[in-house]
Amino acid sequence: MMEGQQRPTPGGALPPHPTLERYYGRDDERPRFVRRLFDSAARDYDRIEGPMALGWGRRYRSEALRRAGLSPGMKVLDVAIGTGLVAREAAQLAGDGKVVGLDPSFGMLLEACRQLGVAGVLGLGEQLPIRDCGFDFLSMGYALRHLGDLTAAFREFFRVLRPGGTVCVLELTRPTNRFGAGLIRFYLRRVVPAFTRLRTRNVDAELLMRYFWDTIENCVSPASILQALDTAGFIDVQRVLSIGLFSEYTGRKPGAGDGSSRPGRREGGGNFFVRTIAR
Numbered sequence: 453m454m455e456g457q458q459r460p461t462p463g464g465a466l467p468p469h470p471t472l473e474r475y476y477g478r479d480d481e482r483p484r485f486v487r488r489l490f491d492s493a494a495r496d497y498d499r500i501e502g503p504m505a506l507g508w509g510r511r512y513r514s515e516a517l518r519r520a521g522l523s524p525g526m527k528v529l530d531v532a533i534g535t536g537l538v539a540r541e542a543a544q545l546a547g548d549g550k551v552v553g554l555d556p557s558f559g560m561l562l563e564a565c566r567q568l569g570v571a572g573v574l575g576l577g578e579q580l581p582i583r584d585c586g587f588d589f590l591s592m593g594y595a596l597r598h599l600g601d602l603t604a605a606f607r608e609f610f611r612v613l614r615p616g617g618t619v620c621v622l623e624l625t626r627p628t629n630r631f632g633a634g635l636i637r638f639y640l641r642r643v644v645p646a647f648t649r650l651r652t653r654n655v656d657a658e659l660l661m662r663y664f665w666d667t668i669e670n671c672v673s674p675a676s677i678l679q680a681l682d683t684a685g686f687i688d689v690q691r692v693l694s695i696g697l698f699s700e701y702t703g704r705k706p707g708a709g710d711g712s713s714r715p716g717r718r719e720g721g722g723n724f725f726v727r728t729i730a731r
């Protein structure tokens with residue numbers, strides 16, 4: 453099945469991509485496969501991610517959070533904290549002690565807590581072990597493709613945000629033009645895994661990088677992701693696309709004063725570097 457063809461199941465579940473049998477046999481084996489890869493790659497993750505993002509990752513994460521409205525004093529839940537690359541920027545913007553991180557991989561969570569000293573929670577994005585309405589802002593960086601069900605996860609994100617709170621999901625999107633897609637495919641499918649092998653000698657880190665591209669290539673369409681946020685109850689749902697590759701999906705939980713009718717979304721606009729795409 454090609455990118456974008458995944459549809460919600462009759463029960464409403466929306467897996468981010470079809471079963472990738474070459475990595476794991478059945479869908480119910482995927483969480484264990486993903487957790488094992490991240491546990492094993494945790495100690496090498498930052499050494500790979502920096503060069504992979506060509507040194508742009510940190511600044512981009514910070515700009516994306518700022519664009520989504522993260523500001524001082526907000527209480528943030530960073531889902532899929534990994535080694536803390538989004539959480540670090542969130543803490544810079546929101547302030548110390550304001551960020552809680554969640555991840556199902558003990559190895560990744562340990563790295564984040566060790567490096568940043570943030571509070572960590574072991575858990576899945578689809579079943580947050582967190583009380584209702586406790587956060588002003590929820591971020592998730594580069595983990596959408598690892599969730600089992602976007603519908604369940606977005607419903608959980610909605611539940612733990614306070615009324616008026618913001619969700620911001622960062623994800624890579626396969627470029628729509630053939631040249632860009634071919635270039636990124638070559639880079640992420642060939643160059644990055646080879647570089648990872650040489651740099652880390654960690655076969656799981658190399659496998660993770662191969663898996664990385666295959667999940668991007670087979671990921672559901674941006675329109676399906678926006679629709680799933682909408683269905684979860686978010687308003688002002690939109691995507692900001694940078695250099696045709698980096699997507700920021702944002703939405704807001706309705707708050708007092710929003711009434712029953714949904715306010716109009718911001719119109720699409722911008723340029724090749726940063727473009728807003730309204731649903």
Ligand SMILES: C[S@@+](CC[C@H](N)C(=O)[O-])C[C@H]1O[C@@H](n2cnc3c(N)ncnc32)[C@H](O)[C@@H]1O
Nearest residue numbers: 490532533534537557560576577593595598599
């Ligand atoms: C590519 S890392 C991203 C880490 C970090 N957010 C960043 O920006 O670099 C993806 C993370 O998603 C986590 N993850 C995998 N499945 C998940 C799930 N179902 N719910 C939440 N996090 C998950 C992995 O353990 C891993 O730490």
